[in-house]
Amino acid sequence: MKLDETAESIRTMNIRGAGLIARSAAEALKELAEEYNGESLIEFTELLNKGRDTLVNSRPTAVSLWNAVQATLKNVKNAEDVTSLKEIVSRDADIFISNSKKAVETIGRIGANRIKDGDVVLTHCNSKAALSVIKTAYEQGKNISVYATESRPWKQGLLTVKDLSDAGIPVTMIVDSAVRWIMKEIDIAVVGADTICSNGALINKIGTSQIGLAAHEARVPMMVCAESYKFSPKTMEGEIVEIEERDTSEVAENLPPNVRIRNPVFDSTPAEYIDCIATEIGLISPYAAYEVIVNKLGHECLFETEG
Ligand SMILES: O=P(O)(O)OC[C@H]1O[C@H](OP(=O)(O)O)[C@H](O)[C@@H]1O
Known part of the structure; x- marks a missing residue:
């Protein structure tokens, strides 16, 4: 799939789920690099930067997309010629994709330890990381059952x-x-x-914060399942995460013209409603988000888009 098609598929949600979006973006940059048949390193670098911007602009909220393109292009500056740049981008995309898949598996193993035999689990939307946890707990022989929300408007x-x-x-x-x-x-x-923001707040599918609130009220723990590339270095500089508002036709059509519709598709759950975050580097408190950003993602990624 060409990069523009990948970006369009992300925008239209044919490719969806923050982890899959990230891996698809890395793959799209890899293909763009491999297909370049010019001889100019400057032109090639500009092409990659344009591709990066096209991907990042396809959906605004999930930082996994931004972190994926940063990871794939982080060594562009080290390339000496077109051939080495192709190799670098291809290698770094493969590393990101492979680590991403492994992370979802590891999160499954770590998160499953928090699920007990006989537990009734509530999940929301369609998260591969959350499903990895639930399915691993079941495969461990735990007699669990699940309530799953419909997750309007995309169901x-x-x-x-x-x-x-x-x-x-x-x-x-x-x-x-x-x-x-x-x-x-x-x-x-x-x-x-x-x-996940540097203050531990979770940005996830609309309705997640209501689950957090109701769980907190009922003293039910809420576990978030997130690869480390779901943590946002940009929030360390105070960036407020943009909450995507999608086309109102996804909510309802043919209403009287004076009826306004809004369709925000994510919301923010404060750290105080989150019991723990299962990541591939361990089970952590939401208040450890800052350390994950500094130690795992590194400050460097904050500044690579500048200049
Ligand atoms: O990466 P995984 O765990 O699969 O999904 C993470 C999140 O991505 C999804 O967003 P959307 O459906 O793309 O808007 C949901 O909000 C889900 O919780």
């Missing part, structure tokens, strides 16, 4: 219930507004992440 919950059902896990779908009513039956809420 990603339908993907989740199919996946869990295919794995043999008892699953019940509920509408998003049933979360607080059902919470009394829930032992643990397990959700994914699009972005």
Whole structure:
């Protein structure tokens, strides 16, 4: 798939889920590099930078996309010629993609340790990292069942219930507004992440903060499942994460013309509602987000887009 097609597929949500978006972006840059048949290092670098911008502008909220292109292009400056630049981008894309897949597996193993035999789990939207945790717990022989939210307006919950059902896990779908009513039956809420801020706040699918609030009220722990590239270095500089608002036709059509619709598709859950974050580098407190950004992602990535 050409880079422009990948960006368009991300925008239209044919490619979706923060981890898959990240891997697809790395793959698109790799293909762009491999297909370059010119001889100018400057022209090649400009092409890659343009590709990076096209990808990053396709969806604004999930920092996984930004971190993926940073990781793929971080050594561009070290290339001496066109051939070495191709090799560098191809290698760094492969490393990112491979580490990303391994991270989802590791998160499954670590997060599953927090799920007990007999637990009733609540999940939201369709997170590969959260599903890795739930499926690993089930594969460990734990007798669990799952409530999955519908996740309006895109109804990603339908993907989740199919996946869990295919794995043999008892699953019940509920509408998003049933979360607080059902919470009394829930032992643990397990959700994914699009972005985690330096203050530990979680940006995830719209409705996640209501789950956090209801779980907090009911003293039900909420575990976030997130690869380290879901943490945002940009928030360390005070950036406020842009919450994507998508086309209103996704919510409803043919309403009277004076009815306004809004379609924010992410929200922010404060750290105080989050029990723990299962990452590939361990189970951490949301208040350790700053350390993950500094130690795992590095300050360097903050400044690479400048100049
Ligand atoms: O990376 P994984 O864990 O698969 O998904 C993380 C998050 O990405 C999704 O966003 P969208 O459906 O692309 O808007 C959901 O918000 C999900 O929780």
